[in-house]
Amino acid sequence: MGSSGQGQSNFDLSFKILLIGDSGVGKSSLLVSFISNAVDDLAPTIGVDFKIKLFTVGGKKLKLTIWDTAGQERFRTLTSSYYRGAQGIVLVYDVTRRDTFTNLSDVWAKEVELYSTNQDCIKMLVGNKVDRESERVVSREEGISLAKEFGCLYLECSARTRENVERCFEELALKIMEVPSLLEEGSTVGKRNILKQKQEQHTPPAGSCCS
């Protein structure tokens, strides 16, 4: 698995994006397709994987840290920490499998509500595998209406053909930048402060116990 940018290069904003959805809907494929342009058959994700993508949207250099989660992991103790600090959440379903679509509203939307620490975080509904049009069982209209219901963005894409893949992350990033609080979080200054605070919090116990 090739790692992209090392994160040390210059960027104006840094966001954390989380990919969720049933297993097999193509979260990892979507991500790999976005990062490396290559489309391979991938082994199921165990736990979580991470990718970093640097790209420019709206004149801003962005660093997206994308957390690719495993569809099976549906127990809070494991997954709840993934949601921490995410500015964008992509809910992925497979347009050829209705259950993956219904699970979005039955399971995943609830998870987001429960564990997302960010009230303003941008959600996006993504129907994957539109290249298999003949097998489609979830119509575009259904997707749009669910997206409306959740109040989130909507796109249909194909990780295989790379149709709409980049657009998906671009739209999400643009939307995140529209929200002042998220923009604040994403700015490097804010990030450093958070880090500093964290360190300060952690230092006292470490110091006292080492003595």
Next chain:
Amino acid sequence: MLSFTGMHELLAPLLYVLNVDLERISEARKAYEDQFTENFDGFSFHENDLTYKFEFKKFSEYAEDGTGKEKVSVKASSLSELDSMTQTIALLSDAYGAEGELGIVVSEKFMEHDAYSMFDALMSGAGGAVAMADFFSTPFGTSHNVFPPVIEASSALYHLLSVVDLPLHNHLVELGIEPQYFALRWLRLLFGREFSLEILLVIWDEIFSRENNIFKKPADNDAESNFGVLDSPRGAFISAMAVSMILYLRSSLLASENATTCLQRLLNFPDDVNLVKLTEKAKSLQILAVDENNSTSLSYHQWLHEGSKLGITRAHSLSLDSTSPRTPLNIVPESYWEEKWRVFHKEEDNKQHDVEKQVPNHRKGWSEKVRLRLSRTESDPSPSKVDRKKAPKPSVRRNLLEDLVQQLGLDEDADIIQCNEDINYDPVEVNRQDVTQDSESAESEEISLNFSDSPSPTHGVNDHGNESESSVGSNLCIDENDPESNNSESCGTNPECSPLPVSNSRDVTALKCAQNDDSVRKSATDMKERKLLSGTLQWLWKFGRNKSEETSKVAAASEDEKALNGQSGQSNVADSTADGCDSSSGTCSEEAVDRNLMLNFRNLGQSMLENIQVIESVFQQDSGQVGPLDNTSKNSLIGKGQVTAMTALKELRNISNLLSEM
């Protein structure tokens, strides 16, 4: 609830190995047909057949091949010209089976069976500590404080890392990298995705060549043994391997300033890995992991560290690991109080002249605490604790002495008591009181802590009492460098003591038990006062104790310092006896301790309240009484002291209220 994703990735290498074995055997059989048939006659097949069948089915590692070869090669001289691998194959094949030569050990017919057995053994752990299925399971729909085993195991990795390389551990923690982010995949697939198959098989060989038996820990069942993963040699090696992998990336991890970069490195382990370096490190870490598992010396601050940051492991293990009781939640406060206590002692040190004597006394106080902690947690001492535990305890001795005095007659002259005590403590006559106070205050700090925690530690207090009684004799021997016990020493130096019969010691201990309960409660509250009034502290302590008994009021007012000291001890004992009389039935009768304990506490709390009322009335009515005391006391007490004393007493009242509510 099980999540099956990835399980097939555990099965795949097993199938691969079985396949390779099969291929090699058939190759060898073709090439050395003679050897295979020739050796057929020279064996007792029954034994070998069973052994190999069993072993191979269960583990089928190269390691097993190795042991098999060693066992058999002694008998096989004719094979010696062949290379070892072929020898092994040939010899293993001699166990006859369904197909005559190769039999059931490695047979295409039984490959599915073998694969199943192996996979099953791997997943279930065959009764051992590491059952891979655990890493896939999650408590379903349970509350927040129950965590999947894989999370616990991940925390174990971080714990081991923190022991080995604290800076790296802290770096990862500071970046907010939770161990399960990467360890989940490492553990579930047993590093299957981190290495190429050739490397993986070597690592698996290392893993499976270690036994999976759960460690027997009769003595060291303490805080650190709660990581279930570390509870077998195999588990320890798995953790060690993971930590070794983290350490392998050490410099690049420390170099990266953000979490994602670190995680990327951890989740994209380099292909061109130095396997020898990695496994050698893991082997050395395994020893450490086991050691760490068995020792507690380092554990507390680590544990605190992890607990505060991850917030996961502690609650989880506490709720889950009923079989391995960990040090209870008061670890954090304990270390806090230890700190406080040390600072407190330093201040006292400055005041005192005889430093040499003081230092051992400190240790004694410490030993009290350790003992207390030990008895409370009901865990056996680790090596570090053991030697501390051996250190004698002054307060116990002093209490015992007072009890002895009490036994010998309350009418005895205070000077004699003092003299008696002087003989034992002569180098620190002046300091003695302080020292014992200190150690007691430290003790009581802890105890007061416990009281607010939960009712359960009260058993610990009682245990402590009982425990210290039982070991008083030996402790004293060590302390005094005297072959004789303290009792006999007292007898030698003080004629009045000589009639002390051995049978008395039972009563003494019984009394002490009661007194301990009582004084513990008092000092728990007194402690706060002492903290408030560092200067007048000693006086107040004495005074508070004195005033606890109505009877001592007059005496305290009229006698000089020495007498006061003696009286203080004496009357304190008297009080204890009184209290002990009604409480001893509960506290000292070996059975039904638990049941009566709470009742007694309530009673004692109420009696404390009464005592406090007396003190208050004394203060208000008879302020003149302070005068003589003031003059004789080492520290002068002025009106200001009275006010503070009053506030302290209020505190005392609050605590006793709390106690009586318990």
